Amino acid sequence: MPQLRAPRGTRDLLPDDAARFLRFAEVARGLTERYGYRPIETPLIEQAAVFERGIGEVTDVVEKELFRIAPRTEESEAWALRPEPTAGIVRAYVQHGMQTWPQPVRLTTTGPMFRYDRPQAGRYRQFWQFDVEAIGDPGPAVDAEIIELGLRFFAEVGVQGAEVLLNSIGDPACRPAYLEALVAFYRGHAAELPPTERDRLERNPLRLLDSKDPAMAALNAVAPRTVDHLCEACAAHFAGLRRHLYALAIPYRIEPGLVRGLDYYTRTAIEFYVAGREGQQQALGGGGRYDGLVELLGGRPTPGIGFGLGLDRIALVLDEQRGTAEAAGPGHHDAPDAVVVSADPADTVGRLRIATELLAAGLRARADLGHRKLGRQLEAAGRDGAHFAVILGDELAEGQVQLRDLEAGTQRAVAISDLARELKRGASQHRHG
Numbered sequence: 537m538p539q540l541r542a543p544r545g546t547r548d549l550l551p552d553d554a555a556r557f558l559r560f561a562e563v564a565r566g567l568t569e570r571y572g573y574r575p576i577e578t579p580l581i582e583q584a585a586v587f588e589r590g591i592g593e594v595t596d597v598v599e600k601e602l603f604r605i606a607p608r609t610e611e612s613e614a615w616a617l618r619p620e621p622t623a624g625i626v627r628a629y630v631q632h633g634m635q636t637w638p639q640p641v642r643l644t645t646t647g648p649m650f651r652y653d654r655p656q657a658g659r660y661r662q663f664w665q666f667d668v669e670a671i672g673d674p675g676p677a678v679d680a681e682i683i684e685l686g687l688r689f690f691a692e693v694g695v696q697g698a699e700v701l702l703n704s705i706g707d708p709a710c711r712p713a714y715l716e717a718l719v720a721f722y723r724g725h726a727a728e729l730p731p732t733e734r735d736r737l738e739r740n741p742l743r744l745l746d747s748k749d750p751a752m753a754a755l756n757a758v759a760p761r762t763v764d765h766l767c768e769a770c771a772a773h774f775a776g777l778r779r780h781l782y783a784l785a786i787p788y789r790i791e792p793g794l795v796r797g798l799d800y801y802t803r804t805a806i807e808f809y810v811a812g813r814e815g816q817q818q819a820l821g822g823g824g825r826y827d828g829l830v831e832l833l834g835g836r837p838t839p840g841i842g843f844g845l846g847l848d849r850i851a852l853v854l855d856e857q858r859g860t861a862e863a864a865g866p867g868h869h870d871a872p873d874a875v876v877v878s879a880d881p882a883d884t885v886g887r888l889r890i891a892t893e894l895l896a897a898g899l900r901a902r903a904d905l906g907h908r909k910l911g912r913q914l915e916a917a918g919r920d921g922a923h924f925a926v927i928l929g930d931e932l933a934e935g936q937v938q939l940r941d942l943e944a945g946t947q948r949a950v951a952i953s954d955l956a957r958e959l960k961r962g963a964s965q966h967r968h969g
């Protein structure tokens with residue numbers, strides 16, 4: 537039988553990686569709590585229409601990368617796995633009447649996303665994002681606030697040199713005129729356009745600006761820039777954002793080609809990179825303002841802004857910056873305070889009973905559940921890094937066990953009724969000594 541494997545483009549997070557992702561999630565939780573965000577969990581599946589309408593039909597994410605779930609019966613809905621959390625969170629905002637809550641509603645989630653893309657380094661079909669959304673505030677102060685939050689997350693998880701790329705891509709007032717100028721420009725260079733881009737020009741011209749095709753680089757360097765075509769309100773918003781960033785001493789770079797891959801964006805577009813890694817597939821995070829999205833998904837017109845940070849890519853960058861990919865293998869975990877072993881190789885009942893009492897008392901304890909000799913059990917406890925071994929022997933009948941300090945190599949009799957207290961005292965001495 538062929539060996540079974542994780543699907544292409546997905547990967548197992550083995551204990552070291554999974555522990556690291558949990559740590560990212562803990563940093564995210566601590567930070568967002570301080571910044572006033574409340575957690576939200578939306579389903580990993582949504583009606584496909586949430587993404588088609590929210591993200592846009594003519595985007596790579598919806599056109600090519602959506603994991604669609606075939607309806608099981610004729611009357612059931614078309615679903616898709618979420619490629620990103622924003623559309624689902626905004627769907628929930630509308631569905632649950634969050635417009636009536638004090639605004640802005642600050643929401644955060646961390647979890648897996650799914651995109652059927654061609655897998656490569658830093659691009660997976662299942663990947664993790666830490667996401668924040670502030671819905672109901674037109675900005676620009678909140679735009680600066682979330683950029684600062686993003687940078688603080690990078691600092692707290694230990695990423696060095698995170699940079700902000702910024703652009704304003706206008707709104708429905710100024711974008712049509714800009715798009716006209718853009719289309720006219722590309723039409724004037726039709727002969728230089730690769731066929732895929734020529735097709736896109738008719739359907740979603742903005743996307744040509746961040747084309748991955750190297751043939752487009754020279755053309756895009758001289759293409760009309762969104763920032764030069766902003767209406768007064770968008771220009772004032774962008775200037776306001778820059779003023780706030782200046783006041784917070786946050787450096788940023790304006791990147792005229794930054795248009796983002798999802799259609800819901802208006803005005804502020806943000807991407808986070810580590811210096812020297814500004815290529816495609818290298819963004820550690822992205823986001824921006826989506827002032828039309830709530831309305832698009834059936835709510836009252838409500839502004840919003842947010843970002844998503846890619847935890848898989850952040851883990852890769854941390855490995856690079858530390859110069860080592862963490863060695864694969866069982867790795868290290870917090871050592872137990874005590875392992876319960878016994879002279880009688882068969883007495884797993886006794887060991888499990890005592891270990892359970894210690895666990896109930898709040899200790900990190902486990903029983904050796906193998907049927908092997910005492911010497912072997914002690915060796916394994918030592919390999920596990922346990923501070924103490926609790927040895928069950930003949931004195932069990934008198935309510936006593938032997939407590940062996942595995943580091944000091946000393947051993948003494950302790951009453952079972954005192955065992956948890958003694959271990960707690962010993963464990964805290966070990967931790968502080």
Ligand code: HAM
Nearest residue numbers: 620622659660663819820821822823824842843844846
């Ligand atoms: P996005 O730019 O599509 O934005 O994704 C955000 C981040 O997720 C990327 O910068 C990247 O780090 C990571 N990412 C995306 N695709 C993959 C992949 N296939 N493999 C690994 N990592 C990936 C959004 O998703 C928006 N929802 C962000 C947002 C929130 N805008 C407003 N609110």
